[in-house]
Amino acid sequence: MTSKNLSIRANRVIPGGVNSPVRAWNAVGGIPIHIERGSGSKLITADGQTLTDYCGSWGPLILGHAHPEVINAVKVAADNGLTFGATTELEIELAEFLCRQIPYFEKVRLVNSGTEATMTALRLAKGYTNRSKIVKFDGCYHGHSDSLLVSGGSGLLTGAIHLSEGISENIIKDTFAAPYNNLEAIESIFKNRGSEIAAIIIEPVAGNMGLVKPEDGFLAGLRRITEEYGALLIFDEVITGFRFGPTTYGTICNVTPDITCLGKIIGGGLPIGALGGQRKIMDKLSPLGNVYQAGTLSGNPIAVTAGITTLKILKSHNVYDRIKQNAQILEGLEGTEQFKNGLCTLAHLDGVFTLFFNENSISDLEDAKQCDTEKYSRFFHYMLSAGYYIPPSQFEVCFVSAVHTKQEIEGFANAVRGFF
Numbered sequence: 001m002t003s004k005n006l007s008i009r010a011n012r013v014i015p016g017g018v019n020s021p022v023r024a025w026n027a028v029g030g031i032p033i034h035i036e037r038g039s040g041s042k043l044i045t046a047d048g049q050t051l052t053d054y055c056g057s058w059g060p061l062i063l064g065h066a067h068p069e070v071i072n073a074v075k076v077a078a079d080n081g082l083t084f085g086a087t088t089e090l091e092i093e094l095a096e097f098l099c100r101q102i103p104y105f106e107k108v109r110l111v112n113s114g115t116e117a118t119m120t121a122l123r124l125a126k127g128y129t130n131r132s133k134i135v136k137f138d139g140c141y142h143g144h145s146d147s148l149l150v151s152g153g154s155g156l157l158t159g160a161i162h163l164s165e166g167i168s169e170n171i172i173k174d175t176f177a178a179p180y181n182n183l184e185a186i187e188s189i190f191k192n193r194g195s196e197i198a199a200i201i202i203e204p205v206a207g208n209m210g211l212v213k214p215e216d217g218f219l220a221g222l223r224r225i226t227e228e229y230g231a232l233l234i235f236d237e238v239i240t241g242f243r244f245g246p247t248t249y250g251t252i253c254n255v256t257p258d259i260t261c262l263g264k265i266i267g268g269g270l271p272i273g274a275l276g277g278q279r280k281i282m283d284k285l286s287p288l289g290n291v292y293q294a295g296t297l298s299g300n301p302i303a304v305t306a307g308i309t310t311l312k313i314l315k316s317h318n319v320y321d322r323i324k325q326n327a328q329i330l331e332g333l334e335g336t337e338q339f340k341n342g343l344c345t346l347a348h349l350d351g352v353f354t355l356f357f358n359e360n361s362i363s364d365l366e367d368a369k370q371c372d373t374e375k376y377s378r379f380f381h382y383m384l385s386a387g388y389y390i391p392p393s394q395f396e397v398c399f400v401s402a403v404h405t406k407q408e409i410e411g412f413a414n415a416v417r418g419f420f
């Protein structure tokens, strides 16, 4: 069945034909491709087209599609049973691995998604500090729990939804939003309301308004301010965890948060999330403490197996150096005349990148909103016809995986030049 026919079928029984809004291509127009299968860096669509994939299922697939070791491990685990609702050694192994790789992790709770991880992290911060307010940044996305949808990025930004309906006034009042990379704004919020604030939550490298890197001293400044006012610092590393090295971005940039949320890569392509940090905070979670959190499928043996297998490969195969080296090819784009004339900037960090259709670099949501999204739509469809799958929105990131070859990345860069 073609993507078009599948889309018609899907729209009859699934709202908007999709189970997550950005898959709908509303921002770029056209009928979303439906996927038949994936292998390495390639996606094979229901229409029989083969595409080189730079979306990577929005982050988890750092080893590409259907990595043979991951698939075999999952098959073996599945033969032993899919879920038990009781602890298995596999969960302990994953928690131990995370505590070894992340110097400031003493304990970890596994959940089923990034949304659950950030939602639980907030509840934990509020329970630990006995305060009710949180601070987040405009354009950061932390999943779809109520208080975190205020001024959110990703699909909200793409769909120009300032705030989802169905969120009560009280919840909105408890969330303060500030511009990314703006320490003065944070200082002023804390000066006025510091004693009520439980936590700042941030993507330490923002990926949900396109790629926006933290300016020098920004994350360290957040650490200093939160310490001064007795609030917690939460790093949402659902995208960045194990993306730039076999650890968190907090470890790499040497800023230690109180709670870290993980997801995507640590599940190797299956549903997972995690939050971790110091024992004294994590032990507030039930059953030791009174901050309640639970999950029928949490620590699911199949998801945990895919995660551990992925993380072990990442740690032992020198994957990161290869990704960084290969991804440097993209930076060659910046020098070219077509690129300069195209009024476009490349935001890039070690294989995570966004081509912003804006001649200036982007340091917060207001900058990102100035991009020419019409042009991005044309770019998206051009790249698709040239055989490349990128996110169907200006406000997302592309990922170079461990299985993209130099030739493939050169091909991608040439296609970008072709567009201009």
Ligand SMILES: Cc1ncc(COP(=O)(O)O)c(C=O)c1O
Pocket (backbone or CB within 6 Å): 058, 113, 114, 115, 116, 118, 141, 142, 143, 144, 154, 203, 207, 208, 236, 237, 238, 239, 263, 264, 273
């Ligand atoms: C930074 C960040 N946090 C949290 C989430 C939510 O994760 P999930 O979609 O697994 O619920 C996402 C999803 O894209 C994300 O990018």
